[in-house]
Amino acid sequence: AQKVTQAQTEISVVEKEDVTLDCVYETRDTTYYLFWYKQPPSGELVFLIRRNSFDEQNEISGRYSWNFQKSTSSFNFTITASQVVDSAVYFCALTHPPQAGRRALTFGSGTRLQVQP
């Protein structure tokens, strides 16, 4: 069985604050893939990052950074110096190679981030 938990339902910060969105996953497989997506108010999901289970290097892309820790089964997402345009719902997701059987993403329930000006 696979599961993704995003315990933070909603987070509110003031612009320029740093914010971390938590993601904890469960899987029995050693090979898997983790993703983050952003869903702005328009509704369309936007892909942010993909990480495979063998690559624990942290990644930084502009104001976004991701911390992958297999020891705690976590894949957390940090936004530095948040901006109002970062306001959205953020989803963490998990999938496996085709031979593992399941062929689609398992999504967490999402974290709604509100950045106040």
Next chain:
Amino acid sequence: DGGITQSPKYLFRKEGQNVTLSCEQNLNHDAMYWYRQDPGQGLRLIYYSQIVNDFQKGDIAEGYSVSREKKESFPLTVTSAQKNPTAFYLCASGPGPQYEQYFGPGTRLTVT
């Protein structure tokens, strides 16, 4: 422009009617997916297709049907058997199961 189109953006139907949601992609992706999203919740998989003429049920397939006659198209029919069809429906495509998916703008279906 490459992408995924869904139409219409908003759809209203009376209870007991079947309705078909359109999804087209020109990204040359083999895999296509349909998700349902209810207010304040995550995405739940309805159906997916890895290749033309083949599709598999997801977690909540009851009351829905799909077809995949062309690589570019993956329409979803919401039948009268779906007990609570009002929701936001998202279509996605991708190169394969372990890769990222690209989403369309969604169709908001309201059934009264």
